[in-house]
Amino acid sequence: MIHYLRAAGVSIVVDTRGTGVPAVLHWGRDLGALDGPALESLALTTVPAVAYSSIDEPLRLSSLPTFGEGWSGRPAVQLFRDAAGPDGPASSRALAAPRFELVAVRRDPDAPARLVWEVADAEASVAVITELELTETGVLRMRHVVENRGVGPLGVGRVAVVLPVPPRAAELLDFSGLWSHERRPVRRRLEHGVHAREGRHGRRGHDDAFLLVAGMPGFGFRSGEVWAMHVAWSGDTELWAERSALGPATLGGGELLAPGELSIPSGGRHITPWVVGVTSHAGLDGLSERLHPWVRSRSTIARERPVVLNTWEAVYFDQSLDRLEPLIAAAERVGVERFVLDDGWFHGRRDDRRALGDWTVDTATWPDGLRPLIERVHEAGMDFGIWVEPEMVNLDSDLARAHPDWVLGRPGDPAWRHQHVLDLTAPGAADHVFARLDALLSEHDIAYLKWDLNRDLLGGSAHAQTTAAYGLIDRLRARHPGVEIESCASGGARIDLGILERVDRVWPSDTNDPLERQSIHRYTSLVVPPEYLGAHLGAARAHTTGRVSELSFRFATALFGSAGIEWNLAEASDAELEAVARWVGEYRRLRPLLHGGTVVRVDPDDPAQLVHGVVAPDRSHAVFSVAMLGTARSALPPSVRIPGLDPDRRYVVRPLELGAPVRTVQVADPPWFAVGSLESTGRILAEVGIPAPLLAPENATLFELTAVMS
């Protein structure tokens, strides 16, 4: 049978006829209503001629392409049997070129958006069950289950998802980055061969490929056909794009496994992470339009994201009730809703060289425990959150002294930020951490955990450690379902759709420098809705870069996320505190829009000008930001185009003041500013745009748009 799954303008056609491995014949735009004969005819149109010097039958790209099918590209599956094992060398040969045959196809009429099929290689005693789902917003999810039906263990080298993309998808975009400079976009052409990105950090890493996009050359945020893949897994991953010299182009992805890392015992099974595929004919924003509603629909919390104050850049390790009191008072004054005590509260933690693992309250810093602090925070009308780093240990800790065998790796292995990985797979280790965290949460009124992870693994099995970390989070969530968790990993080194099934917020970067954050948010939010992205107002001089920024630029940047403050407000002037209070007020007023709307990013007419916004689902309300990241290319930068509105409705556009002046380089504002507002249609706003004040570099201004009631 040929299966045709359709949702929100996307379709996927899967051919499960015959005895071969099912093939994805089409993944892209909806092809309209197609009946059985039309699908048969579509299938025929996908069968190519036979080339000289190739296999003697038309090439068929199955959903598990391997050498055994005549596919000389990157194989989707690599499985091994121990040649010295009970199956002997014959079985090893079979696995080098598996010959899978279709065993079963399941499509439940009550769940038509889901398709499952099973293939097996009887000689090799291996079966692979593939699950495919197309969500309501057109997001494709696929994963495999590998079953070892043989006698000896089955080694797993790779079990990836491979999807075809059309040859016109000849330009690639993916990401690299550094600590405090995450998700730097990289574009290149896809030529013959493989462009592969491998993450070997044991976490996603700052240079994470994140999302691999293949599209029509020149695709942008608002235009161009694009196909993209993401691996929903927080350990080692691989993502690749391949153009075979034979012709077909593919995207592939899955967990990256080290040789010998994963073995399935006889009778056992391995379930791969989900691989997410998303396509759009309306550029990168079209990808977010599919992903954001889906991620939101799976959210673990149903609450509004509170305004946070985090103590890290305010006081670092210098914690005490006296030290924090002015910060709490200032937080209360400006309207903060959650107070988060960062690193430094636990037994013996004076700096970042010691104590990780000892998750009891330090009695020198907190002689009466944390309760007086928590009570004070509650009295000030805020809930309380706390920092932990459960997967790590310092050698200088009671835990490491008691259980040196729980320190991952071998003695003498390099430390990283003076710390080592706690081997969560060691008997008793995960239970111990769970018990400590459970006690912390049971004994205190804690609403939120900032769950950090400040080093790469560099040893052990990334698969086992990631699985154990997920297990620990899941167990804790089950015990404390009301506690929200943020995934932080030295900033943005663990952001993926696997961790997002378990957490409510991610920390995109350790930098609070708004200039860096503008770009980090623009690209992280391709996949992750803005309300998941912790966005803090830092001090005027950013601690990570030393750059000094206007308060208005910091306001405008942190508005578009899960907003917070990470600045010692006790040192802020009265005027600054008033401005912050106004910003918090505006953020809270706009929060339903900012956290539930459609993200719109404008393709820049001037590379220094960065325009983005959020439009309400009914397109009646929007907020846009116009930022100048550097010096404008011309004295009069282009008018600001505002797409994504209803073209036929009229909107009132108003400058949105957040309480701090914006620095301009101009004699006078555009005349419409004197009137205070401007009225125009969505179509004109998208096509012609509006003149904005001439901003000095590293400044941003905001506009609020409201549809006129007709």
Ligand code: DGJ
């Ligand atoms: C790294 C995090 O990203 C910071 O925000 C802070 O929590 C420190 N760790 C604390 O050690």
